[in-house]
Amino acid sequence: MASTDVRLLTEPPAQVSTDLLVVPVFDGEPVVEGLSWIESGTNGEAGRAIASGEMRGRLYEFFVTPGSGGAFKPVRVALAGAGKAADFDSERLRKVATASALLARGRKIPRVAFMLRGPIGGADGVQAVTEGLVLAGFSVDQYKTGERFGPAATELSVIAPPHDAGARSALEKAVERGQILGESSNLARAFANEPSNLLTPRVFADRAVEIARASGVAVEILDEGEIARLGMGLLLGVARGSVEPPRVIVLRHDPPRAPKTPVLGLVGKGITFDTGGISIKPAEGMERMKDDMAGGAAVVCAMRAISLLQAPIRVVGIVPATENMPGGRAMKPGDVLTSASGKTVGVINTDAEGRLILGDGLWYAQQMGATHLVDVATLTGACVVGLGKVATGLFGRPDGWRNTVQAVAQKAGDRCWPMPLYDEYFDQIRSEIADMVNSGGRAGGACTAAIFLKEFAGGLPWAHLDIAGTAWADEGKPFQPKGPIGIAVRTLAELPFTYEQW
Ligand code: BES
Ligand code: MN
Ligand code: ZN
Numbered sequence: 001m002a003s004t005d006v007r008l009l010t011e012p013p014a015q016v017s018t019d020l021l022v023v024p025v026f027d028g029e030p031v032v033e034g035l036s037w038i039e040s041g042t043n044g045e046a047g048r049a050i051a052s053g054e055m056r057g058r059l060y061e062f063f064v065t066p067g068s069g070g071a072f073k074p075v076r077v078a079l080a081g082a083g084k085a086a087d088f089d090s091e092r093l094r095k096v097a098t099a100s101a102l103l104a105r106g107r108k109i110p111r112v113a114f115m116l117r118g119p120i121g122g123a124d125g126v127q128a129v130t131e132g133l134v135l136a137g138f139s140v141d142q143y144k145t146g147e148r149f150g151p152a153a154t155e156l157s158v159i160a161p162p163h164d165a166g167a168r169s170a171l172e173k174a175v176e177r178g179q180i181l182g183e184s185s186n187l188a189r190a191f192a193n194e195p196s197n198l199l200t201p202r203v204f205a206d207r208a209v210e211i212a213r214a215s216g217v218a219v220e221i222l223d224e225g226e227i228a229r230l231g232m233g234l235l236l237g238v239a240r241g242s243v244e245p246p247r248v249i250v251l252r253h254d255p256p257r258a259p260k261t262p263v264l265g266l267v268g269k270g271i272t273f274d275t276g277g278i279s280i281k282p283a284e285g286m287e288r289m290k291d292d293m294a295g296g297a298a299v300v301c302a303m304r305a306i307s308l309l310q311a312p313i314r315v316v317g318i319v320p321a322t323e324n325m326p327g328g329r330a331m332k333p334g335d336v337l338t339s340a341s342g343k344t345v346g347v348i349n350t351d352a353e354g355r356l357i358l359g360d361g362l363w364y365a366q367q368m369g370a371t372h373l374v375d376v377a378t379l380t381g382a383c384v385v386g387l388g389k390v391a392t393g394l395f396g397r398p399d400g401w402r403n404t405v406q407a408v409a410q411k412a413g414d415r416c417w418p419m420p421l422y423d424e425y426f427d428q429i430r431s432e433i434a435d436m437v438n439s440g441g442r443a444g445g446a447c448t449a450a451i452f453l454k455e456f457a458g459g460l461p462w463a464h465l466d467i468a469g470t471a472w473a474d475e476g477k478p479f480q481p482k483g484p485i486g487i488a489v490r491t492l493a494e495l496p497f498t499y500e501q502w
Pocket of ligand 2: 274276324350351352353354
């Protein structure tokens with residue numbers, strides 16, 4: 001997946017030769033007053049559209065007009081609605097940039113230059129715009145042989161205000177950072193978009209190895225034999241129903257001068273298809289369960305970014321990968337499984353498979369030396385009921401660790417909302433025969449799943465991101481086509497850079 005490199009420009013926008021100069025406009029802002037060149041550059045069209053109310057600056061509203069030619073180099077100018085200036089943040093900036101580049105793609109406009117202006121500037125602004133522009137390069141229609149959505153841009157630029165030119169090297173770094181994070185997000189989206197016949201656990205592992213090798217991440221794949229030797233009975237239990245063998249993807253970022261601790265452990269759910277197993281899911285919508293490895297993809301792709309960005313601490317990434325199928329040897333409701341940690345689980349619903357494989361994954365992250373844990377999983381429909389598709393469910397403790405993850409996620413554009421871990425939730429997963437059961441029933445389904453995972457976190461600082469509602473867009477938006485979102489990649493990748501505050 002080659003993506004276009006974003007260029008950093010600091011010259012006056014009127015002198016940038018591009019097919020589409022994008023100028024963010026805030027709601028109710030008399031933009032032309034501050035930007036004198038825009039009036040002549042658009043033959044008065046920009047000012048006219050704003051004065052007449054044709055262009056108001058509402059979020060994702062666009063007004064496109066030809067450039068005047070002559071000394072004015074841009075072929076077209078797009079005023080890009082950025083909403084109210086008071087509500088503007090890096091998340092909105094990223095989304096406006098994506099929407100602009102997607103608009104250009106749809107119109108087959110090859111060169112786009114985005115002018116940075118407004119409350120978010122400097123390196124943060126440059127990074128957010130770069131990420132946004134790169135994110136627009138993702139295509140969902142990989143397997144179409146006929147006409148596909150417009151080609152990705154041939155030239156992408158971010159224009160920083162001239163007073164930032166002195167800080168050129170910081171801005172160059174921000175472009176590089178945004179590029180890596182945007183590309184890594186797109187790689188995770190490509191994984192989640194793959195159908196399960198083409199992305200089996202073995203193929204997932206092979207591709208993870210390729211990505212790791214290309215980005216300097218140490219990688220090891222545990223096959224079914226090693227998984228059995230380690231005693232990962234929860235993962236093996238889920239894998240029993242499938243003819244495809246399970247894998248565990250083990251990734252390590254070990255910078256030479258890193259402190260011994262902390263070690264961040266990232267664990268991602270890697271179910272390449274979730275039929276529900278013997279507790280089989282209804283047919284309607286089941287095809288969506290090909291993305292049940294979105295958490296695992298986020299971990300693999302975040303590890304890529306962590307290595308390329310040279311994160312200062314050690315990080316391990318663990319992705320247990322398997323199908324959840326109802327084959328003749330499948331686990332059955334009532335079965336008891338023994339985890340690698342020694343805890344036993346009564347399986348009362350084979351569709352609650354994510355927490356099973358994550359239990360062994362969290363244990364293995366600790367074996368690899370993790371001192372701080374984050375897991376990411378398309379875990380529960382209940383989380384989608386609770387928060388809808390607008391926020392990831394965030395669980396964890398202590399509160400400080402959970403708050404750290406939330407703050408990093410907010411800035412990265414992966415909004416999450418804190419959910420409780422009351423001890424009483426454990427009452428719903430008590431078992432008569434084993435240490436716990438794997439389903440707490442309908443009430444508080446996201447919370448009982450989280451309390452199950454907590455049993456495998458070994459008392460370490462741990463956060464759990466339930467991305468069941470946020471991994472996939474059911475509807476297209478100006479900034480996000482229908483399909484995989486690449487949720488949590490940037491959050492996981494940015495987290496190690498905040499370690500001094502842990
Ligand atoms: N992968 C699903 C969760 C899911 C549902 C993700 C909808 C995305 C959209 C998970 O494995 C699952 O089946 N969870 C069950 C748990 C229940 C059986 C306790 C669920 O949410 O119904
Ligand atoms: Mn399931
Ligand atoms: Zn699942």
